[in-house]
Amino acid sequence: MPEAILSLAGVHTHIGQHHILQGVSLEAIRGRATVLLGRNGAGKSTTLRTVMGLTPASAGSIVFDGQAVEKARPHAVARAGVGFVPEDQAVLRGLTVEENFRLAMLQESPEAWAKMETIFELFADLKKFWRAKAGVLSGGQKQMLAIARAFVGDHKLLLIDEPSKGLAPIVVDHLIASLNQLKRHTTIILVEQNFHMASQVGSDYFILDDGRVVHAGLMEALVDDEGLKQKYLGIA
Amino acid sequence: MTGREPTPVQMERLHQRSRRFTRPGFLIQLALLACLIAGPLVMPSFRVMDLVAKIMIFAVAVASFDIILGYTGIISFAHGMFFGLGAYSVALICHYSQPVQYHHLLLAGVLAALISTVVAVVISALSLRVKAIFFAMVTLAVAEFCHILGYQWSSLTKGEDGVSFKLPGVFSADWSGGALWGTQINGRLLVYYLILVVCALLFVGLVRFVRSPVGRVLKAIRDNEQRATALGYRVFRYRVLSTVFGSLVSSLCGALFAMWLSYVNPDTVLGTPLMLNILLMVIIGGLGTVYGGILGAAFIKIAETWLPDLQKLALSLFPKMELMHRLAERWILLFGILYILSVLFFPKGVVGTLRDQAEARRLRRLGRP
Amino acid sequence: MDLAPDAGQAGRRWAARLAAVSIWLLPLLAIDPTTYLVLTVAGLAMGMLLFLTAAGLTVIFGLMDVLNLAHGAFFAWGAYAGFAVLNALNGLGWVETGTLGQGILSVLLALLAALAIGGVLGLFLERVIIQRVYGDHLKQILITMGASMVLAEVIKVLWSPNNQTVLVPLSFTGSYDIMDVVINKFRVVAIVVGLAVYAGVMAVMQKTKLGIIIRAGVENREVVQTLGYNINRIFTGVFMAGAALAAVGGSMWGIFREQITPAMGDENLIFALIVVIIGGMGSVTGSFLGACMVGLAFNYVAYLVPKLALGANILIMVVILFIKPWGLMGREQ
Numbered sequence: 001m002p003e004a005i006l007s008l009a010g011v012h013t014h015i016g017q018h019h020i021l022q023g024v025s026l027e028a029i030r031g032r033a034t035v036l037l038g039r040n041g042a043g044k045s046t047t048l049r050t051v052m053g054l055t056p057a058s059a060g061s062i063v064f065d066g067q068a069v070e071k072a073r074p075h076a077v078a079r080a081g082v083g084f085v086p087e088d089q090a091v092l093r094g095l096t097v098e099e100n101f102r103l104a105m106l107q108e109s110p111e112a113w114a115k116m117e118t119i120f121e122l123f124a125d126l127k128k129f130w131r132a133k134a135g136v137l138s139g140g141q142k143q144m145l146a147i148a149r150a151f152v153g154d155h156k157l158l159l160i161d162e163p164s165k166g167l168a169p170i171v172v173d174h175l176i177a178s179l180n181q182l183k184r185h186t187t188i189i190l191v192e193q194n195f196h197m198a199s200q201v202g203s204d205y206f207i208l209d210d211g212r213v214v215h216a217g218l219m220e221a222l223v224d225d226e227g228l229k230q231k232y233l234g235i236a
Numbered sequence: 237m238t239g240r241e242p243t244p245v246q247m248e249r250l251h252q253r254s255r256r257f258t259r260p261g262f263l264i265q266l267a268l269l270a271c272l273i274a275g276p277l278v279m280p281s282f283r284v285m286d287l288v289a290k291i292m293i294f295a296v297a298v299a300s301f302d303i304i305l306g307y308t309g310i311i312s313f314a315h316g317m318f319f320g321l322g323a324y325s326v327a328l329i330c331h332y333s334q335p336v337q338y339h340h341l342l343l344a345g346v347l348a349a350l351i352s353t354v355v356a357v358v359i360s361a362l363s364l365r366v367k368a369i370f371f372a373m374v375t376l377a378v379a380e381f382c383h384i385l386g387y388q389w390s391s392l393t394k395g396e397d398g399v400s401f402k403l404p405g406v407f408s409a410d411w412s413g414g415a416l417w418g419t420q421i422n423g424r425l426l427v428y429y430l431i432l433v434v435c436a437l438l439f440v441g442l443v444r445f446v447r448s449p450v451g452r453v454l455k456a457i458r459d460n461e462q463r464a465t466a467l468g469y470r471v472f473r474y475r476v477l478s479t480v481f482g483s484l485v486s487s488l489c490g491a492l493f494a495m496w497l498s499y500v501n502p503d504t505v506l507g508t509p510l511m512l513n514i515l516l517m518v519i520i521g522g523l524g525t526v527y528g529g530i531l532g533a534a535f536i537k538i539a540e541t542w543l544p545d546l547q548k549l550a551l552s553l554f555p556k557m558e559l560m561h562r563l564a565e566r567w568i569l570l571f572g573i574l575y576i577l578s579v580l581f582f583p584k585g586v587v588g589t590l591r592d593q594a595e596a597r598r599l600r601r602l603g604r605p
Numbered sequence: 606m607d608l609a610p611d612a613g614q615a616g617r618r619w620a621a622r623l624a625a626v627s628i629w630l631l632p633l634l635a636i637d638p639t640t641y642l643v644l645t646v647a648g649l650a651m652g653m654l655l656f657l658t659a660a661g662l663t664v665i666f667g668l669m670d671v672l673n674l675a676h677g678a679f680f681a682w683g684a685y686a687g688f689a690v691l692n693a694l695n696g697l698g699w700v701e702t703g704t705l706g707q708g709i710l711s712v713l714l715a716l717l718a719a720l721a722i723g724g725v726l727g728l729f730l731e732r733v734i735i736q737r738v739y740g741d742h743l744k745q746i747l748i749t750m751g752a753s754m755v756l757a758e759v760i761k762v763l764w765s766p767n768n769q770t771v772l773v774p775l776s777f778t779g780s781y782d783i784m785d786v787v788i789n790k791f792r793v794v795a796i797v798v799g800l801a802v803y804a805g806v807m808a809v810m811q812k813t814k815l816g817i818i819i820r821a822g823v824e825n826r827e828v829v830q831t832l833g834y835n836i837n838r839i840f841t842g843v844f845m846a847g848a849a850l851a852a853v854g855g856s857m858w859g860i861f862r863e864q865i866t867p868a869m870g871d872e873n874l875i876f877a878l879i880v881v882i883i884g885g886m887g888s889v890t891g892s893f894l895g896a897c898m899v900g901l902a903f904n905y906v907a908y909l910v911p912k913l914a915l916g917a918n919i920l921i922m923v924v925i926l927f928i929k930p931w932g933l934m935g936r937e938q
Contacts, residue, residue: 052831078833090828092821099817106833108814153832311746362926369672370926372746373878376674377922380875381915388912508871512754515747562762569758576751579744580737 005030005157005187006051006082011060011070013043013050020046022211023060028157028204033179033188035202035219037195037233042208044191045087048159052084053077065156079106083155083186087162089142093135097126097145100134104149112152118185119148122178140171144178157187164194176200195233199223207232272432276425283541286496289428291530291537292435293493298517298529299442300485306524307446308478309458314359314375316511317382318483321355322348322490323505324386324393330401337404345491352487356480364475371479379511386502398501403427409498431492438485445481446526454478455524509568516575522585531586536571543567632905642786644904650792652900653799654861657854658873659880659892660806661847667823667887669840671735672742674749676851677874678756682726683719683852684771684859684869685760690715691772691860700772708774716856723852726756727845735844736837753870760867768866771859778863791861798857802850803893810889819843823887851877876903879918883925885935894933 004027013021021043028034036044049055051062053074062070069077078084092100105112120127123144129137134145143163150158163179164172172194179201182188192198198205198219205222207215209232222228242250272292276285301315325348326341333340359378363370386393393399402408403423407430411423445451457464457471465471494500504510517536521528547565563569578585584592633641662676691711694700699707730752738744773791780789810816818839822829830836855873859865880899884891899918907914925932 054827054831073835074827074830075833075835078831084831086828086831090825092824092828094824095817095821099821102814103817103821103829104832149832305743309743311743313750362923365930369742369746370882372672373882374922374926377875377879377915377919380871381919384915385912508754512750515750519747566758566762569755569762572751572755572758576734576748576755579748579751580734583744 003030004028006062006064006189008047008051009061009063011047011050011057011062013046013055014058015046015055020055020211021050021057024208024211024213025060026206026213026216028187028189030156030187032203033183033190033201034204034206035198036189036191036206036208037198038208039232039234040193043211044208045161046211047208048084048161048189048191051077051159052082078153078155081154081156083150083153083158085146085150085158085160085163087165089139089146089166091134091137091142091145091149093133095134096131097129097134097137098131100145100149101152104153106153112154115152115154119152122181123148138171140167140174143167143171143175147178147182151182151186155186157189158182159189159191161191162193163190164192164197172197195229269436273429276428280420282424285424285428287537287541289431289496290493291533292431293489293496294514294517294533294537295530296435296438296442297486297489298514298521298533299439299526300482300489301514301518302521302523302526302529303442303445303454303485304479304482305518306522306526307451307454307458308475310364310475310479311372312375312479312483313372313511314356314379314382315483315486315514316508317375317379317506318352318356318486319490319493319510319514320382320386320500320502320506321351322487322492323494323500324399324490325351325487326491326494327399327401327500328392330403331399335404336402340404341407341495345488348487348491349484352483353480356483357476360476360479364479365472379506380508383502383506383508386506393502396501396503398499398504400499403495403498407495427495431496434488434492438488442485443526450474450477458524512568512571512575516571518585519575519578519583520585522588522591523583525585525587525591528585528587539571540567629901632909635909636905639785640908641905643788644908645901646786646788646792646796648901648904649897650789650795650799650861650900651903652897653795653802654854654858655873655876655880655900656799656893656896657802657857658851658877659884659896660802660889661850662877663881663884663887663889663892664819664823665844665847666881668819668826668843669739670742671739671745672749673735673844673847674746674874675730675752675756676749676847676877677870677872678753679723679726679848679851679870680855680858680873681757681760681865681867681870683723683855684865685764685769686718686722686852687715687856687859688769688771688865690718695772700774703774705776708776711774712777712860715860716853719852719856720849723849724845726852727848728841730848731841731844736840753874757867757870764867766867768864771863771865773860773863777860789861791857795857795861798853803889806889875915876918879922881932882922883932885929885932887936888932888934891932891934 007025007027009025011021011024012019024043024047026034026036026047036047038044046055050057051064051069053069053072053076057070060070061068064077064080064082067080069080069082072080074084092103095103101116102108123141125137125141126145126148129141134142137145147158147160147163150160160179163175167175176197179188179190183201188201190198190201192201199222202219205217205219206213207228214232215228272288275288297315297319301312304310304312304315326344329340329344329347330336355378359374360371363374387395389395405411406413406423407427408423411426413421453464453469453474456467457469457474461471490505493505497504513536517529517532519532520535521530521532547567550563582589632644636644658676658680661679662673665671665673665676691700694707694711694714699711703711730749734748734752735745738748777791777794780787781793782788808816810820818829818834822836822839826836829839851873855869858869858873876899880892880895882895883898884893884895898921902917902921903914906917929935
C-alpha cells in the first residue's frame with residue numbers, strides 16, 4: 001500500500017455563513033500528482049486553502065506527513081513542508097524575480113541556491129528576467145514564477161490552484177511539460193478546470209461536487225470513462 | 237401578476253402599517269413626547285430642563301451621525317464641526333445684528349444649512365470618490381482647521397472668549413409672560429419648546445430617511461458595496477447624499493444648542509471633546525439604530541451631570557491619594573476606556589442588542605431555529 | 606525595465622518637477638531671501654520631524670491595512686518620556702549646567718527613553734487592541750481614536766493637563782549665524798536625524814530580507830503567509846517600530862520647541878495624516894516628500910498669514926487629491 005503524504009478525513013469548512021466543504025475526505029500519495037476536478041464552486045480551491053489554513057476547517061482532520069495540521073496557521077503549514085501556488089498568478093509584482101525567490105527561501109542556504117539551478121533548467125525565462133519586476137512578466141512567466149517560488153521553498157508537497165487559468169494553449173503545453181518535470185522532485189496536488197492539462201499531469205484524481213468527494217480513481221481510467229466525465233465535469 | 241393582488245412584501249407592509257399605532261414602540265414614543273411636553277410645567281427645575289434640552293439636541297445630533305456611520309459605513313470626524321458651524325451661524329448673526337429680530341434666527345438657520353451643505357459636498361466629493369477611509373482622515377484635518385480658526389479668527393469669533401448674544405423677542409432670556417398653573421412662562425421655557433418641536437421634527441425626518449428607499453439603498457451599500465454597484469446604484473452619489481444630509485441635521489442641532497446656551501466658544505462647539513462625546517453616544521446607543529441616539533445622549537449627559545458628585549465621593553473616600561484625585565478629575569479617561577470596551581465587546585450598543593434579542597424571540601416564536 | 610520610457614510621459618514628468626520647484630520658490634515674491642532661507646531650514650526641520658511620525662503611519666497602513674489614529678499619541682508620549690528623562694538628569698546637573706558631553710548624552714538618553722516607551726506602547730496597543738479588529742476599518746478607526754484619547758488623558762494624569770517647559774542642554778540651544786541667515790542648532794540636528802532615518806528605512810526596505818517581507822506583505826499578505834512567515838509577528842514588529850519612530854519624533858519636537866502639551870499628539874496626527882494623504886498611503890518616499898512639502902508650506906504661510914498655515918496644508922492636500930487621488934506615490938487599489 002503506497003504511503004499517503006496528505007490525508008483529509010471529513011473536513012468541513014465554513015466561509016461566513018456558507019458551508020463550503022461538507023465532509024471532504026481524500027488522500028494524496030507521496031511521489032504522485034493528484035488532481036482535484038469538479039465544477040465551479042464545487043470546493044476545489046477551498047480544499048487547498050483549507051489545507052493551507054487560509055480558510056480554517058471547522059471540523060474534520062487533516063494529516064500531513066504524520067502531523068495533524070487542521071488547526072495550524074498558514075505559516076506553520078508552510079514550514080511543515082506544504083508549498084502553495086494560489087490562483088491568478090499571485091506573484092509579487094512590485095518585487096523583482098530575484099526578490100520573489102529570496103522571499104520564498106526561508107533560509108538563503110547554498111542548498112536553496114543550488115535548487116535554483118534546477119529551476120532555471122525548468123523555467124529558463126526566469127533567469128532572463130532575474131532583475132526585472134515580476135509585474136512586467138507575461139502571464140505564463142508569472143505562473144511559472146509562482147510555481148517555481150513554491151518549489152524553491154523546500155516543500156514536500158505543492159498545492160497548485162488552476163495554473164492554466166487565463167493562459168494561451170501553447171503556454172499551457174509548456175506548463176504541462178514543466179509540471180511533469182517537477183513531478184520527479186516533489187508531490188503535487190493540482191486543482192484544474194482544463195481537463196487536457198489535468199489528464200496530462202495527474203496520476204490520481206478526486207471529483208468534488210457540492211463540497212464532497214463524489215468519485216476517485218486513477219487518471220487513466222477516467223480518461224476513457226465518458227459517462228463519468230459527462231456527469232460530473234460536463235465534458236464529453 | 238394582475239396588479240391588484242398585493243405581493244407578499246406589500247402584504248407584510250400593509251400588516252405592519254395597520255398595527256403602527258398599537259405597536260409598543262409607538263406607545264413609548266408617545267409617552268416620551270408627553271413627558272417632554274409636560275415636564276417643565278410639572279417639575280419646574282432649571283437643572284432638569286437644561287439636562288433634558290441638551291439630551292434632545294444631542295439625541296438628534298447623534299442620530300444624524302448614525303445615518304453617516306451606522307447606515308452608510310463612513311466615519312466623519314467633522315460631525316462636531318458641522319454642529320459648530322450651525323452654532324456659530326446663530327451666535328454670530330444674533331451677536332452682530334442690532335437689534336436682533338425673529339427673521340435673524342431664520343436667516344441663521346438657513347445660513348447654517350447652506351454652509352454645512354456646501355462644506356459637506358466639497359469634502360465628500362473630494363475624498364469619498366477614492367476610498368471611504370480617506371474621508372475619515374480628511375474630515376479630521378478639516379475639523380481641526382475649523383477648531384483653530386475658531387480660536388484664531390478672533391476679529392470675527394472673539395477667539396477663546398467665545399460669543400455671547402441675545403435671542404429676539406419672546407425667546408430672550410429676560411422676557412417674561414406671566415405664570416401658567418404656577419409655572420413661570422419665560423424666554424427659556426419657550427426656547428425649550430422650540431427645541432422640542434424642531435428636534436422632534438428632525439428626528440421624525442431622520443427615521444423617515446432611514447426607512448425610505450434611499451435608506452434601504454444605503455444599508456445595501458454598507459453591507460455589500462460590490463453588490464449594490466452591480467445592481468446599478470451609484471454608490472458614490474448615495475454616500476455623498478447621506479453624508480450631506482447627516483451633516484446638515486448636525487448643523488441645525490448646533491444652531492439649537494447655541495440658542496439654548498446663548499453663548500458659544502470654540503472648545504464647546506468645535507473641539508475634539510464634542511466629537512468624542514458624539515462618538516461615545518453613538519457607540520453606547522448602538523450603530524445603525526437611530527433610536528440608540530436617544531439612549532446614548534441621555535446616558536452620557538446624565539453621567540456628565542452626576543460626575544462632579546462622583547468625584548467628590550471619590551475624593552472623600554481616598555483623601556490622601558493624589559493620583560486618585562487626578563484620576564477623578566479626568567473623567568474623559570473613564571469615558572474613553574468605556575468607549576474602547578464597548579467598541580470591542582458591545583459593538584451593537586444598547587438598542588442594537590435589545591433589537592437582536594427581540595428578533596431572536598420573534599424567530600423562536602415562529603418556530604425557526 | 607527594458608521598455609523605452611514614453612517621450613511624452615517623460616516630458617510631463619519634467620514639467621511637473623519644474624512646476625514643483627517654481628511653487629517652492631514662489632514665496633520669494635513676498636519674503637526677502639534671507640528670511641526665506643531661514644524659513645526653508647525651519648520648514649525642512651519640521652518636515653523631518655513630521656516624517657518620523659508619518660513613516661510609521663504609512664507603513665502600518667500599507668502593510669496591515671490599519672489606519673492608526675493613536676499614532677499621534679505615541680508622538681506625545683515620546684515627548685513626555687524625553688521631558689521626564691531630561692528633568693531627572695538635570696537633577697544630576699547634566700542638562701542646564703553640564704558639559705557638552707553630558708548635554709549630548711542626556712539628549713541621547715532622552716531619545717532612547719522615547720524609543721523605548723514608543724515600542725512598549727506600540728506592542729501593547731497592537732497586541733491587546735488592534736489585533737482584535739484586523740480587517741474591520743470602521744472598528745479600527747473608532748478604537749484607535751479611543752486609544753488616542755485615553756493615552757492623552759493618561760498623560761494628563763501622570764504629568765499635568767498644562768504645558769510643560771522642557772529643559773534643554775545649553776549646547777543644543779542657540780543658533781548658527783551664516784551671513785545673516787540665522788539657523789537654530791537643533792533644526793540642524795532634526796534635519797540630520799530625519800535624513801538618517803529616511804536613509805535607514807529605505808535601506809532596510811530595499812536591501813534586507815525584512816524589507817522584502819514587508820514590501821511583499823504590503824502587496825499580498827496571503828502569499829507572504831503561505832511562504833512560511835508569521836505575518837502577525839511581523840505586524841507587531843512593524844507597529845512597534847512605527848510607534849518608536851513617532852515617539853522619537855515627539856521627543857525631538859519637545860526639545861526643539863522647549864515646550865510640550867498633552868494635545869501635541871492630536872496636532873501632530875493631523876499633520877501626519879495630511880502628509881500621508883499627500884504622499885500616498887503605504888509609500889515611505891511619498892511620506893518623505895509630503896512631509897517636506899507640509900513643513901515648508903506651513904512655515905512660509907505662517908510667516909505671511911499665520912492664521913492660514915494649517916489651511917494652506919489642507920489646500921495642498923485638496924489639490925493633490927484632485928490631481929492624483931491616490932497621492933503622489935500611492936498605488937491605486
